[in-house]
Amino acid sequence: MSDLLFSVDNGIARITLNRPDRLNAFSTEMIDLWIDALETVRDSEDIRVVVLMANGRAFCAGGDVKVMTQGEGMLYNNTGAGDQVSTGLARKNTLWKRVQRVPLLLQEIDKPVIAVMHGLAVGAGFDMTLACDIRIAAQSATFSESYVKAGIVPGDGGAFFLPRIVGVDKALELLWTGDSFTAEEAKQLGLVTHVVPDEQLNEFADAYVKRLASGPQEVLRFTKRAVYQGLHTDLRTSLDMISSAMAVVTELEDYKEGVKAILEKRTPNFK
Incomplete structure (x- = not known):
């Protein structure tokens, strides 16, 4: 083995x-x-x-x-x-x-x-x-x-x-x-x-x-990057990075599914 x-x-x-x-x-x-x-x-x-x-x-x-x-x-x-x-x-x-x-x-x-x-x-x-x-x-x-x-x-x-x-x-x-x-x-x-x-x-x-x-994968990955990079950057840089991430994830299907699930009061089914 x-x-x-x-x-x-x-x-x-x-x-x-x-x-x-x-x-x-x-x-x-x-x-x-x-x-x-x-x-x-x-x-x-x-x-x-x-x-x-x-x-x-x-x-x-x-x-x-x-x-x-x-x-x-x-x-x-x-x-x-x-x-x-x-x-x-x-x-x-x-x-x-x-x-x-x-x-x-x-x-x-x-x-x-x-x-x-x-x-x-x-x-x-x-x-x-x-x-x-x-x-x-x-x-x-x-x-x-x-x-x-x-x-x-x-x-x-x-x-x-x-x-x-x-x-x-x-x-x-x-x-x-x-x-x-x-x-x-x-x-x-x-x-x-x-x-x-x-x-x-x-x-x-x-x-x-x-x-x-089973979670929204790009959201998890962007969040991990933001947390770790935030340990080594200033607030302005961190906020700039996370705003760019927000611009990306809100164009994805997982965002649409998440919002829809909240409105329908059910568990989201992310891809």
């Missing part, structure tokens, strides 16, 4: 981490397949929503420590001695060309991206979910920014995403200590959107995703 599974059904793309025997720790194959899947999602008009999930008893243990110690300086690479990374520059390039492509691609996707987490999610395995739009966690899930315990820095987006979500001081505390925290604590910090009982995780996530998939 592949280290990562990718499927599309009724407009819903599912990216499933599939190294359960290694707690879904990253492998080169997993990262390469992940990049390919995200590029497909980004470029396909038929995909409406993306779900990131995992097989086995954990979501993701981040970098595979066993692999990282197989050769001097090896980092997130398990293809054999010939691919060992032995210099600082080579390590940097390995991160840039592989692992760091994942959060960059996640940010390029203008469709809803939902992370569904259970069990353990630590280090880069947790940080990848911070690049998603919505995070749904099982009640028993646990999290940790564990880089410091391995003597490495947060190389996969944690130093970028964390302070934007929890503030600088709390981000530094999580990164400096590597302490574990529960799903409820993650929700209180704003790191998790929903916490649900373990036995209801898949049912809740499926209903959530299907609801988004």
Whole structure:
């Protein structure tokens, strides 16, 4: 079986981490397949929503420590001695060309991206979910920014995403200590959107995703762009962008259907 599974059904793309025997720790194959899947999602008009999930008893243990110690300086690479990374520059390039492509691609996707987490999610395995739009966690899930315990820095987006979500001081505390925290604590910090009982995780996530998939797609995509770009622009620029989006979406069939459904007091049937 592949280290990562990718499927599309009724407009819903599912990216499933599939190294359960290694707690879904990253492998080169997993990262390469992940990049390919995200590029497909980004470029396909038929995909409406993306779900990131995992097989086995954990979501993701981040970098595979066993692999990282197989050769001097090896980092997130398990293809054999010939691919060992032995210099600082080579390590940097390995991160840039592989692992760091994942959060960059996640940010390029203008469709809803939902992370569904259970069990353990630590280090880069947790940080990848911070690049998603919505995070749904099982009640028993646990999290940790564990880089410091391995003597490495947060190389996969944690130093970028964390302070934007929890503030600088709390981000530094999580990164400096590597302490574990529960799903409820993650929700209180704003790191998790929903916490649900373990036995209801898949049912809740499926209903959530299907609801988004049945919505007006261009409206969802324009709204996502406006929210994220609004974090880096001034008010005038944001308003100018959203007025352009409004001009476009009010010419679409979904707008006509939405207005008609409101007048007829029924649920809209968007395309």
